[in-house]
Amino acid sequence: MKVAFITLGCRVNSYESEAMAEKFIKSGWEIVDNDEKADAYVINTCTVTNMGDRKSRQMISRARKANKDAVIAAVGCYSQVEPEKVAEIEGVDIVLGTKNKGDIIHYVNKFIEERNQIVNVKDVFTDKKFEDLNIDEYQDKTRAFLKIQDGCNRFCSYCLIPYARGGVCSKNPEKVIGEIKRLAEHGFKEIILSGIHIASYGDDLKGDWNLISIIEKAEQIDGIERIRIGSIEPRFFDEDTISKIKNMKKMCPHFHLSLQSGCTETLERMNRKYTAEEYKEIVYKLRENISDVSITTDVIVGFPGETDEEFEKTYDFLKEIELAKMHVFKYSPREGTKAAAMKNQINGNVKDKRSAELIELDKINEKKFMSKFLDREMDVLFEKKLEENEDLYEGYTPNYIKVVVKSSEDISRKILKVKLTEIQDEHLLGELILYK
Ligand code: SF4
Incomplete structure (x- = not known):
């Protein structure tokens, strides 16, 4: 029997899909790519944005088209918050939420035996x-x-x-x-x-x-x-935590501190529990104490009520603190949340413009950050060959800079010293120095 996974959303969902896949393998199933014909498809859904909902529905229909006789299971966040809507999508056989993904094989077997739709979403x-x-x-x-x-x-x-x-x-x-x-x-x-x-x-x-x-x-x-x-909230890093992390030998100096807005008034409406000033202090403390630290973030533009002045505050804030990388999201209302009911929802064109401005700024900041490491020697954990016919391998430094080197030997899964020589797009090129 063959099973394919389609995973949407965050890393936690990816982890849970891997864990479900391992359960299938242990029960004798073969995992195949999601564009192949399979006996079962598991769609691990997401509901963080409206896009997540839409994609989840599209993926369910795509799986059904790939094999009209396959068992289609929709699990995860979208199934959890909208079980009835998901169960109504044509071709869905099993609907599980976020609390019972571990029982997936039991439900797939039950469906194969009984051929009755199963909806089991816990509170x-x-x-x-x-x-x-x-x-x-x-x-x-x-x-x-x-x-x-x-x-x-x-x-x-x-x-x-x-x-x-x-x-x-x-x-x-x-x-x-x-x-x-x-x-x-x-x-x-x-x-x-x-x-x-x-x-x-x-x-x-x-x-x-x-x-x-x-x-x-x-x-x-x-x-x-x-x-x-x-990804971790900034207030995790109090004095005591920073001093403990500073003395850790294996902890990587890369922290993804979700900012969301560099304007305190916007942060208040978002119900985030810190001010822009507090965030900045934490960033500077981390930089003082942890060498080569890379701080990355998420920012939402076009949150309800975000005036031009508020956005400017965010822009200036990010320009000043020069983070290594930011992911910019355009606010999208989620039904059932407080923000979706707020007045002054922001027009899509304004969101596009603000997003483009921050993405431009991000490119500048990212380059500045990477250029600090040119001519330095750093350890890189190599992951895989980049392209089949070229001897290029990619990996990451402890502070999460992507590095590409040439090697005729297979260096995947090894930590090697690399001299960083050149910035190329969003990564650095380097030369191998010696085996660790
Ligand atoms: S901290 Fe805020 S954004 Fe993050 S999961 Fe909780 S409610 Fe959502």
Whole structure:
């Protein structure tokens, strides 16, 4: 039996798809590309933007067209918040939410036996258990993502995630450590601890567990050479945390601190819990204490009520703090959120213009950041060959700069020293120096 996965949205969804795929493999299924004919298609849906909803629906129809007899399962965030709508899409056989993806094989088998549509979406506010999905071995990957936390209690005014994934729940720390050990045994050198709101890791657990204590444990695991954390809220970095991170040997100096707006008034309407000034202080403290640190971010333009003056504040703020990379999103209202009901929704053309301005600024900042590393020697963890007929390999420095080098030998999965020589588009070119 063959199964194909179509995954939309964030890295947490990617992790969960990998974990579901591993369950299928262990049950004797073969994983095939999603454009191939399969006996089952699992569409791991997203609802962060309207686009996510639309794409989720498109992917369901595409899978049905690929094989009219296949079992089509829609799981994840869009299924969780709109189960009835998803169940009505022509050809959907199984609808699961965000809390029972781990039982996917049970439901696929049940459908094959009974041929009756299954809709099983749990209430995320009453079911507060962390769903244990494990990955022992990623397929063809060098870096392993580990989902250690789910849910969010923050309720930013534009975000549906707390409704799709419920409140904070954390993976049992012993299980996290066990999973990292297994990944190290399978040859993974780098792990990325991820979650929906990982700064809250441990808030729901007994004992003193938190994200820092998990990282400290992970640091002691042989074979793991690099630890990264996924997107994290800026206020995680208080004095104590920065001083602990400063002394860690394996923690990568790359932090994705979601900003969303550089204007405090806009941040207030977004229900973010920091001011632009506080964010700036954190960025400067990280730069003072952690050498070569790279700070990246997300910004939303066109949030309801964002005046020209407010946008200018954001623009000037980002110009001043010169982040290494930013992802710019145009605000899109999500039904059911406070922001969707706010007055002064912003016209699409204004959003386009603001987005283009920030993207331009980002290119300048990114280049400035990369140019600081020219002529430097840095360790690069190589991932894969870039193009089949050329001896080009790509990998990342600890501070997440993409580097491309020439090598006649297969250097994937190795950490090697590279002299960085030239900026090309969004990466650096380099020359291999020696094997580590
Ligand atoms: S912190 Fe805000 S944006 Fe992030 S998941 Fe929670 S509610 Fe959504």
